[in-house]
Amino acid sequence: MKILLFTLLLFQNFTYSQRVDLRKLTLNSNIILFVERNDFDYYSKIKNDHFSENKIKIKSTQQILKNNVTENFLNTYIPVPKEGNDFYDNGRINGEDFMGVGEIAEPNKKYYSILFLKKQKSKLILLAHINRSDFDWKELIKKINDIQEIENTTSQKETYKKNIDYYLKYDDYPSYEFIEYYKNINILKSDSLVLDNNQLIVAKEKFLNGIERYYDLVWNKFPKEISKYYIQKMKKISQTENEEEISFYDFQEAYERATHTGFMDDSEMGKLKNKLFGNDEAIFEEKQKIMKTLIENAENKNYR
Structure with a gap:
């Protein structure tokens, strides 16, 4: 029973x-x-x-x-x-x-x-x-045992460092409360996390293995490698033959991160990107050409 x-x-x-x-x-x-x-x-x-x-x-x-x-x-x-x-x-x-x-x-x-x-x-x-x-x-x-080791740390700077090690070890990311607390005690100067050199290397490797939540931690330290990652992602998305299986939002985000441009980019390429979906959405055949053009543009920017 x-x-x-x-x-x-x-x-x-x-x-x-x-x-x-x-x-x-x-x-x-x-x-x-x-x-x-x-x-x-x-x-x-x-x-x-x-x-x-x-x-x-x-x-x-x-x-x-x-x-x-x-x-x-x-x-x-x-x-x-x-x-x-x-x-x-x-x-x-x-x-x-x-x-x-x-x-x-x-x-x-x-x-x-x-x-x-x-x-x-x-x-x-x-x-x-x-x-x-x-x-x-x-x-x-x-x-749980790893967290308790952090709990036993007395130095606030060391506690912060060990917490970052913990988050990286388990592919996790601190909460808003965590960041606000360390801003309040002046260990952080802004909403951006501070990583030491070893932590940056770990975060980069994690990112390149698909943990994209670490983008904000690594993009300005390793711009070439981050761009290459997103160019490859754009190529993979563009090779999908069935339009219904394509996430044009993911492609758009990958382009913005590969070129370090924002959502509100009003350049010629930015306007072209906006035709992938939204009010100016193009037909699928045109979208395929747009994706190819955007990939070429991202590659040209990355390899200068």
């Missing part, structure tokens, strides 16, 4: 996020536990017509990944805040989609998960519960 399990990926501010910021989640947690489904139980008690008391009881663990508090978490009832009961999420109220995960649980099969507990005043609460059978738990635990 199969049992339908419905587990929320995250509680509180993390409930409706499609992508977990594991770094923030780890740093905001006091206790992190790697557990199996039989290591814990959920309880819900209806108190009245408008409030339910939700708790989790952790009976055992597979591994303690983090614990920096003295509070006992075993065999005690820990509150589980729920949206619409203990707090109200602005995104939910304003119409953002609810994100949850439903899974079919098979008997005699192990289902692992990670519990994130946070101390509030003198009590522990469940901050998040990551429960997905398709997760690479070893990789996730490795990331």
